[in-house]
Amino acid sequence: MDGFRYCFGDLEGEAAIGSALAEFLGVSREIGPYCTLFCIFPPEPSQSLEVYRARFWNLLRRLRRIDPAPWPAHIPTRLEHPDWTFCFAGEPLFPMCTTPKHVTRRSRHSDQFTVTF
Secondary structure (H helix, E strand, C coil), X not given: CCCEEEEECCCCCHHHHHHHHHHHHHHHHHHCCCCEEEEECCCCCCCCHHHHHHHHHHHHHXXXXXXXXXXXXXXXXXXXXXXXXXXXXXXXXXXXXXECCCCCCHHHECCCCEEEC
């Protein structure tokens, strides 16, 4: 179905992930409505769910800092706002992470830390 794209990063590589995300957003509408970018991080010993959660939010914060595009005016910037959503390159996105620690919710399980947009 040609809907998946992949990038491989490290935990400090927000510039490379930002570049891959910008490139992905440049072609995603042509690929289709369910096109997904998987950012896969290197295997490591399993961490706590809190560590993975902190990594996910830290990555989103770092991506926001390097994003040259302005935040869309119609999207609230306050995380606590019910209409907030993550944006990059002016596009609203639904990011999520999967981890080895997600056992009960199998849809959130992966063998290594992965962030999906």
